[in-house]
Amino acid sequence: MAVGERDPFTGHMTTGHEWNGIKELNTPVPKVVYFFLIAFTLFGIVWSVLMPSFPYGSGYFKGWLGVDQKNTVNKRLEEGVSDRAAWTARIEKEDFAAIKADPDLMAVVRETGHTLFGDNCAACHGIGGAGNTGFPNIAAAPMLWGDEPETIAETIRVGINGASPDTRVSEMLAFGRDGVIERPAILQLVTYVRSLSGLEERTEANAAAIDAGAELFKANCVSCHGDDAKGKKDMGAPDLTDHFWIYGSGPDTIYHTVFNGRKGQMPSWGLRLSPVSIKILALYVDDLRAQHAAAGGGS
Numbered sequence: 001m002a003v004g005e006r007d008p009f010t011g012h013m014t015t016g017h018e019w020n021g022i023k024e025l026n027t028p029v030p031k032v033v034y035f036f037l038i039a040f041t042l043f044g045i046v047w048s049v050l051m052p053s054f055p056y057g058s059g060y061f062k063g064w065l066g067v068d069q070k071n072t073v074n075k076r077l078e079e080g081v082s083d084r085a086a087w088t089a090r091i092e093k094e095d096f097a098a099i100k101a102d103p104d105l106m107a108v109v110r111e112t113g114h115t116l117f118g119d120n121c122a123a124c125h126g127i128g129g130a131g132n133t134g135f136p137n138i139a140a141a142p143m144l145w146g147d148e149p150e151t152i153a154e155t156i157r158v159g160i161n162g163a164s165p166d167t168r169v170s171e172m173l174a175f176g177r178d179g180v181i182e183r184p185a186i187l188q189l190v191t192y193v194r195s196l197s198g199l200e201e202r203t204e205a206n207a208a209a210i211d212a213g214a215e216l217f218k219a220n221c222v223s224c225h226g227d228d229a230k231g232k233k234d235m236g237a238p239d240l241t242d243h244f245w246i247y248g249s250g251p252d253t254i255y256h257t258v259f260n261g262r263k264g265q266m267p268s269w270g271l272r273l274s275p276v277s278i279k280i281l282a283l284y285v286d287d288l289r290a291q292h293a294a295a296g297g298g299s
């Protein structure tokens, strides 16, 4: 065994051990490693004494601080339930305007409403309420029955052509199928209806059809859709002059609507959801509409 010597490359002493020409450097473990080793050991001991730690037989050492996750969870749950009861009670008794003016309550409405909407409404109206063919865009389109939050709540509660005895009732008549209007006249109506929202430009070729359609409209349609075709809220009849369509604006679709009629069905949610859930949903829909309008409207 040779005596330690200085290694010419690293400047460290060697231990004097040598294996097949390889010499071991004498580099002791750095002090900082000892420091952490001791610090962590001490921390481990203190922590095991303060917190629940060693198991024995049927139980475990509970620790001097008496911390218990089960208690913590139970306490949080209790707090959650009492918070919930408190805000539910407020939403139940305050009127719509007061709730809308209260940012804390609206935060609850947005959170709870989002879940309620996702669970009950999104299947038909889409996650953001933008609708689908046959299901109106309730985030942006003018409401058939009125857009005050109180009215929206009532619509949700009773439904449209729903199962509740109070349901709102509406129906677009089957003018063609019932033989009220003949096929060529329906085609004129289609051209006229499309011209109302600018989908059909008036040209020499269609001017006669539009004028004839206008007469037919006056005779058959204004009782529900209004003299100006902007819809009637007491009939649940849609505005035909805007760019929102429940069923579609193509000539074939409008022809189908006028020939066969339509009777959209919206479930009567009062039969399934609590009054406070319906109130939250109405405020949620109202809020979706406000956000949509603030973002610049459009479909």
Ligand code: HEC
Pocket: 117, 120, 121, 122, 123, 124, 125, 134, 135, 136, 138, 142, 143, 144, 145, 146, 152, 155, 156, 160, 170, 236, 246, 263, 264, 265, 266, 267, 269, 281, 282, 285
């Ligand atoms: C089974 C499909 C379906 C589900 C689920 C559904 N709706 Fe509807 N909803 C409709 C249809 C269809 C209409 C339009 C009825 C019509 O054309 O007259 C409608 C219309 C509406 C309107 C518009 C009323 C108006 O005045 O224009 C609102 C608001 C509404 N729904 C809210 C909801 C809410 C909130 C939920 C969830 C609790 C929900 N809907 C779930 C089918 C549905």
Ligand code: HEC
Pocket: 170, 171, 172, 173, 175, 189, 193, 216, 217, 220, 221, 222, 223, 224, 225, 235, 236, 237, 238, 240, 244, 245, 246, 247, 248, 254, 257, 258, 262, 263, 264, 265
């Ligand atoms: C008895 C009332 C009533 C009369 C009369 C009536 N409508 Fe309607 N119309 C409605 C209702 C209600 C709806 C909505 C149906 C639904 O949402 O399911 C509707 C929907 C429509 C739609 C579909 C709009 C969309 O967004 O997809 C068109 C188009 C339409 N009507 C055209 C006409 C024309 C044209 C006439 C006259 C020939 C007419 N309606 C007469 C009540 C009526």
